[in-house]
Amino acid sequence: MLSNSASTLLRKLSQKKFRKEFGLFVVEGKKGVQEALDNADVQLIVVEESAIDSDMGIIISYAEKTDIPVERANKREVTTIKQTETFPGVMAVVSMSESSLDEMVDEETIIILDRVNDPGNLGTIIRTADWFGVHAIILSEGSVDPYNEKVVRSTMGSIFRTNIYQSEYILDTVEFLKNNGYSIAVLDMEGDNITQFHAKKKQVLLFGSESHGVSEKLLPLVDHAYTIAGTGQAESLNLAISVGISLHQINM
Template identity: 50%
Template sequence: MLENSVRKHIEQLHQKKFRKEFGEFLVEGVKGVEEALASDMDVVAVVVDGTRREEPPFAAFIQLVEKAGVEIFFAGRKDIAYIKTTETFPGVLAVVAMKDTSFQAVRGSGPFVCLDGVNDPGNLGTIIRTADWFGVSTILLGQGSVDMYNEKVVRSTMGSFFRTTICKVSNLADSLEKFISEGYSVYAFTMEGLPAADLRVKRTDKVIFLFGSESHGISSELQRLCTASYTIERKGQAESLNVGVAVGIALSHITD
């Protein structure tokens, strides 16, 4: 069984205010925790379902955690009911320290993604995973965006979270103006614009791909800063395109 203090601390990390206070967040699942261990983030502790510790996949995982020198706890069924972030606990959970991702971290990194008010955790997770697929390692989040450390965000990235630099800024317009002054172009993806099929971007180009939420789009303040606007041609009758899908289509235009 877990000590009450450990269980309480993990429970608190389910809430954004405590994640911010302690500078820690949760990761569930063997793959996610393995990615965290392999990254430059600090894994503070790992919790394993005590009833599964002898099963081959978990036994090998426990050896990996011990080799990394990370403190490991074994939880009983009652503990799991309190600490799990999903309906079905995958058997493994880790407490990970947040990485200090300052605004400076995104400079000079080639094309990257910028999100204005994307507040759905599933969408952000999909965008992070999609960016990783296309070799884009930086994402800039504006005000109104979902907490990047939300459990659903981290879980839905399938490990890509730990290979991506994600920076949240308080004033997205100011940040974009700084990038523009350094030679970046800002391409907005909207319902009206140039055909996205004509877009050509090289991996070394200083380009920012800007997307808004499906409900509100990109703010007028940010649109005024854009170099150009592009639209993904609609063939059918759907009212809008999921922002995660739109990001994938846009990033597919990056060439080596």
């Protein structure tokens, strides 16, 4: 049976204000929980009694050996705490591990996302960046919470290998990075073809939201604009796809 304290905590963590207050968030599913156990500070694991199998048994055994509390919930209790429509049988409460801006200046490549508010896009970008070995992402004010359940689920565990900084004033953040030797590149329809883009040793890739683009106040700080040429009739590319193509190009 699920304890009242665990039930209350999990319900609260579905809200951004409590995630921020407690410095905790939730990940669901075997893969996500295993990634958390391998790469993060796990505070609690909850398993659905009827879903326990051999893989779940490994997670439970590891948690118990490392003194991580494990609680069991029945189907009725699961309906009150789950953050996805179909509960995958296990969830973990994980401590946030946000980076400071000072810690990021050693990274060769940094992705900045300006007012990106689609959780699926953000999660896919984090996962794609992880694939290409880029582990520094900065979010501007007005962006989606990176610990939103949809974001976390879309990262497929990559969030635990990514340094995320949530800027309170993105103009100051970009100026700080320029002053620390970073070149700022932006995706723009009028820019050079991406095949001509060669990343600097310290490179920032700046992306705006699909609906608004990059904020006007940031454009004077841009060193290079590039475009992804298309041959079809679609009006634009999905943001996460654009990030993936850009990362592929700078890794060539």
